[in-house]
Amino acid sequence: MKMNWLTLVAVGVVILFFLIGAGCLEQENPGVTGNIPVPRHEIMEQHLQNVTASIRYSLIGLDTNMSETAVSLGRSGISGPDADTILKAATASHPAILTIITYDGNGTVRAAEPENAKILLGQNLSDQDVVRVALSTKKPMMSDLFPLAQDGTGMSVAYPVYSPDGTFLGVASMVYVPYDLITPIVDHEINRTPYSFQVLQVGARILYDPDPGEVGRETFNETLYAKFPEIARVAGRMAENRTGYDTYSFYSTGFGRVVGKETFWSTVSLHNTEWRVMIIGEL
Numbered sequence: 628m629k630m631n632w633l634t635l636v637a638v639g640v641v642i643l644f645f646l647i648g649a650g651c652l653e654q655e656n657p658g659v660t661g662n663i664p665v666p667r668h669e670i671m672e673q674h675l676q677n678v679t680a681s682i683r684y685s686l687i688g689l690d691t692n693m694s695e696t697a698v699s700l701g702r703s704g705i706s707g708p709d710a711d712t713i714l715k716a717a718t719a720s721h722p723a724i725l726t727i728i729t730y731d732g733n734g735t736v737r738a739a740e741p742e743n744a745k746i747l748l749g750q751n752l753s754d755q756d757v758v759r760v761a762l763s764t765k766k767p768m769m770s771d772l773f774p775l776a777q778d779g780t781g782m783s784v785a786y787p788v789y790s791p792d793g794t795f796l797g798v799a800s801m802v803y804v805p806y807d808l809i810t811p812i813v814d815h816e817i818n819r820t821p822y823s824f825q826v827l828q829v830g831a832r833i834l835y836d837p838d839p840g841e842v843g844r845e846t847f848n849e850t851l852y853a854k855f856p857e858i859a860r861v862a863g864r865m866a867e868n869r870t871g872y873d874t875y876s877f878y879s880t881g882f883g884r885v886v887g888k889e890t891f892w893s894t895v896s897l898h899n900t901e902w903r904v905m906i907i908g909e910l
Contacts, residue, residue, distance in 0.1 A: 654763040667908070668891070674816055675891050675906040678824060681812040682904060683895045685721075689784055689803060691898055692720050694767070696727070697786035697799045700818045705729035705788055705797045706737035714740035719803070724801055725781060727778065729788065732798040734758050761785040761798045768898040772805065772832050772843065784897070806842050807903075809835040825890075825905045829866055832859070834902060852877075865903045869894040879909065886910070 694718045705711035706729065714727045718740045726744040729737045734753030739745050752758045757770045771784045785800040805826070813824045813835065826835040832845050844852075852858045857875035864871055874889045887910035895902050 628655070671822060671891055671906050671908060674820065674822060675904065677887050677905045678812055678816050678906070679893045679895055681816070682809060682826070682902070685723075685808055685812065686895060686897045689721060689801065689808075690722070690767070690769075692717055693727075693784050693799060693801050694787045697788045700729060700788045700799055701790050701796065705731065705799070710738045711740065714738055714799075721803070721808075723803045723805075725775070725803060725822050727799065727801045729797055730758065732795060732842055734762060734764060737797065757783055757785070757800075758798075759897055761800065763785070765795060769898045771830070771900065772834060774843075779806075781805070805834040808896055821908060825907060827862070827865070827903045827905070829901045829903065861898070866907075869901070869903075874910065884906045 642657060643813055652881060687763050696713060699713045700710055703713060714729070718724050718727050726739060726741065726747075728739040728744060730752055731737055733751065734755075735751045736747045736749060739747045753762070757768075757773070760770075761768055765787045767786050768784070770785075772780050772782055775781045781802045781804050783802050785798050788796045789798050789801055790796055808825055809824075817823065823837050824835065825833065825837075826832050830845070833841050836842055855875065856879050858877060861873045861875050864873060870891075870893050872889070874887065876885055878884070878885050879886045888907050889910055890907045891904045892903050892905040895904060
């Protein structure tokens, strides 16, 4: 009888151990809190909040970089060895940055980094819309997406440069690739989840998509989307609303089959330029 009692105790301890272990494993599953599944929409909104905050933080970092660069150039001047040193450090501060240049009040490039951008030195850029706006407003700005000479698409953040006595010297302008800024943020967040993201500027030009071929497209004008009128409806709602939820049909990632999708979106902005950040799940 004594051996039987000890055996029962041992078996009970083993069973309790496995029950505790099973509970711990269950709590570690994504979307599960204890034994209560977290609703799908709550999970999607949390991922969206995380990505939106990270993109906002990165944009603020780029903007702060350019603000500080402009102040330094105000002391050094917008050309010469000291200006080159300032631009070189600023260009190296984030992998999404392609070039940083300075141009004077006439739109003539006075300094440029990195080395492959020095081909711009002496060129007059006053025929470019983004340069004209920066020179006319003399205010910090972020441009819309535009095609790059070296292929692909980019955006610019520009700051006026003033000397310590308040004299306008010109503009410091950074060109960066939004796709390169956004991709590592999204990749980190959606690892091992069934969700994807898309980021658009207001006006529906795509800045980020898991299918790189869609980057730069305009959802209202592209023939790719003509067979899916729901997309134009969603894009229209996003243009008018900083946050929201909707459903639509489109190809699965990789342009396989047509599937139903749902999306929540939120907004990040810099200098009156707004991006819509979408998390997307298949229905």
